Amino acid sequence: MAARTPRAHWFLLVLTGLFLLIELAVHGLTADPAGGGTGARSGTAPLAPELRGAGPVLTVDADGTPHHTNLPAGLTALTFDDGPDPRWTPAVLDTLRRHGAHATFFVVGARVNEHPDLVRRILAEGHELGVHTFTHADLGAVAPWRRRLELNLTATAVAAATGRTPRLMRPPYSSTPEGLTVTDRNVLRTASADGYVTVLADHDTRDWRRPGVAEIVRAAGPADGAGVVLLHDGGGDRAQTVEALERILSAGGSFVTVSAALGLPTAAPASAGARARGLASRWTQAGARWTARLLGWLVALAVVLALLRLAVQVAAARRHSRRDRRERRPRYLGPVSIVVPAWNEAANIAATVRSLIANDYPDLEVIVVDDGSTDDTAAIVSRLGLPRVRLIQQPNGGKPAALNTGIAAARGELLVLVDGDTVFEPDAVGRLVQPFADPAVGAVSGNTKVANRRGLIGRWQHLEYVVGFNLDRRMFDLAGCMPTVPGAIGAFRRRTLWAVDGVPGDTLAEDTDLTMAVLRDGWRVVYVDRAVAWTEAPANVRQLWRQRHRWCYGTLQAMWKHRRALRERGAAGRLGRRGLAYLLVFQVALPLAAPAVDVYALYGLAFLPWWQTAAAWSGFVALQLVTTAYALRLDRERYGALWTVPLQQFGYRQVMYLVVVQSVVAALLGGRQRWQAVARTGLSETVAPRRTTVGSAGAK
Incomplete structure (x- = not known):
């Protein structure tokens, strides 16, 4: 079914922003x-x-x-x-x-x-x-x-x-x-x-x-x-x-x-007209005063929540990194099957398959499921002629169907699910499956890194992956409420997948939907930061918008689908009262409030002492810089992209919260959204010089 894209909400958003700005200006002039x-x-x-x-x-x-x-x-x-x-x-x-x-x-x-x-x-x-x-x-x-x-x-x-x-x-x-x-x-x-x-x-x-x-x-x-x-x-x-x-x-x-x-x-x-105009003036001024107070409290609440989130993230990341340093040497845990769903991935599929076969885990197979590609994806895989690589072709049925086909054909008990635009580090598979030594673990998330990090958009996404995603995953791991094992690098037990009826296909974020189902079934989901995979991120704003809109809309679908976890117990309850609550506050509510916060910032520039506004902005950016630097250090990344952090406040952040606005409005209107594919330019072998080698499966 074709997507129904709501348009009027953008007009309403602009009108709301202008209204808030006018109200704040009235307050600034009359305060x-x-x-x-x-x-x-x-x-x-x-x-x-x-x-x-x-x-x-x-x-x-x-x-x-x-x-x-x-x-x-x-x-x-x-x-x-x-x-x-x-x-x-x-x-x-x-x-x-x-x-x-x-x-x-x-x-x-x-x-x-x-x-x-x-x-x-x-x-x-x-x-x-x-x-x-x-x-x-x-x-x-x-x-x-x-x-x-x-x-x-x-x-x-x-x-x-x-x-x-x-x-x-x-x-x-x-x-x-x-x-x-x-x-x-x-x-x-x-x-x-x-x-x-x-x-x-x-x-x-x-x-x-x-x-x-x-x-x-x-x-x-x-x-x-x-x-x-x-x-x-x-x-x-x-x-x-x-x-x-x-x-x-x-x-x-x-x-x-x-x-x-x-x-x-x-x-x-x-005259009656003069009295009426005076009353309208009084009500407008009172409304402006309450608007300013409300936005002031909203900004204060956002700052408090951001600081609280930061404190928890840093404490969790520190504890998680110390725990990882105490892990035992990687060991063999049985055969591993890697399933790669591919639809029109000609630009990257060769690099993806080669990197998987080159992994040093002793017993693995690669299953590429060509999901009705209209390009040379299947032919490229066939021409590679690599051992332990199987190609399955089927009519286009969507990514979940392709994954389920590969899962059914796999021989290993441990399954690694990989996007067709991802390149693995040589020891990624071995590190990724180690948590399965604990029989309570049902799924494992790896560490996804942006390969094409040139240009501002690439650098911003690189920092977002390192800070926004991986810091959160460390925290989710310790809290036992990991909401997403990314499609780029994730591992599951076969019996775990069968227990939840395979990869679901009724949301646009099948990885989030699947992970939430695994948690609700009572399994642990953990994060391994040293299992590294490189992925191709969108190269322009249009592609970025399409990808993030799919992610956000799909996450909203998964949250609604698994809302009953809020009143369940055990692992499901942790997902509901920790994971879902966190997503609702920090990935939905605060981004929805962000436009109003930006309007308040404009008000501050116009009506508050400039040094107060400058000090607040500088303090916020400095905090981001310190956090980003710490996250880069934990991820063993260079600090060269730090200079782009202040620039994120002008454009990139706005795109991210407008994505949330679009997704929430689309969800409320009940419009069905279709899968938005991102155009690929190809990682090829260019990712190799940027790898961060963390050692082989047999070395600590």
Whole structure:
């Protein structure tokens, strides 16, 4: 049946990634909109001469003509920026209430969305509200569309919280009219066109610098003086401001809102549309906050699990390697039959068969099952004319059928199953069968190495085999839950295979399916790292994708097929509660979460301190380098490919987790997948110079 390849999920994956990125960007922009309370602005621009000497309350006509107003004598307008803050705004309000004073609060829209109750309290106690932008952006440094957006989002946030639309505005990083630049004049003109009255200050206390209570009180001006006083109730530690406010109010005076002092209209009732937009803004911001928290916890969980996995892998590998050093010298365990299923393996079959016959195990036979090849596979095997090699030809029935044919024809009790693109080391067979001296062992996994390791893709797969596969196999061996004996190099007892009804053909990962069946039948499955075979890995991304998709989809099939192992006992229970659980977490769940982790990394680059992101990435890569180096040492490999480890983070890792996404979606949709053959270029004899000789069967 033809494969049904789902396509819409890629579109949904991209949309989900964009959604997460947008949500994180919203959170990044609104998480600390007061900028830590700084009153400084970056850059310089020419001053606007027409605004020199202007009063603190301003509007600017479309032609740039300013109109300004001063507060009447004897009136003081206390103004507070950067709130509302859950700690300092209530303290300021309490102080004002004790003295019967009123003030004007220029609020940040993002903080309004977080603390709408405080904004309602401000109005309920007789104070007034003004707009101080949504993210505390420098309006002079952003595009005109962003200026209007900052003001409108804040106005709608206030509308949603209070049902009123503010009329006053104060741009961030502003102080007195004397410091206004030409750019600021344009900002004021935009605000005036949108119906806002700009309120600056006569007295800037610079309390954001926390210069001391006495200095803040002095900067606020004489007790009987008039004017607009600039203070802050958010954006940082405002303890000095609250104490200074107590002294200012205790000194006496008439403290009113800006609108009351000048007779300006109060805030108008907000339209239903403005309130709805404000609610949507609040929900979006809340969703962004929860998204950031969720992804933050997800990243933390992924890091903890990765570190835990690494610690277990390294400890297991160390113990496993020490155990292997204590093994006895290889010995003869009876005749061995090697079964090689072959379908269109003309590029490699000669090298494979020659390497098997050249093995130094004293009694072995090679059975090549040509599974309906359309190339010269069968003819090549016949022309070799090698002793102890039998060729069986049959119509194409798939790899499991070919293996079962070879198993039925084999004479040995011990069977080695080998892919048709694999080249064995001279002592691989002898080492591979040694664990069968223990009658409880039913299957043995060998050590597969990548032969064509030139180029980035080849080197990455080489490292993946050494680190990702073989470290895991050492751990699985000790835990008694080996889920896969690879098709490239694996050995089985004949009676073990008969007990599980031979090689299954109802999944795309027959090696994983078979191994799980062996474990559930009560046999031990072990790993021998010194039984080495070389295989040809995919040479390009397309071929890599096809191979890994088959592996992953087939593994999911096998996991589902053997899910009952979760509640079984003995070897089956170890497979279920250790092996299957491990595969579910580290080969399914974490790869599925990896796109979100990458999106969070982009968020970190944009919104977190660069050195934190760089330190986290460098630490992760350094850990990978150390782990990889240790795995290479255990596998007696050179360290030359280590330089490619940092590059794996950009491309290769993404391909691997997208394979999991594709496989999981295909499995959930129930589409049948067909076998995806990988094109072979041929190992020939080129693998020989790269072999790592570990000795003959008769030598330790």
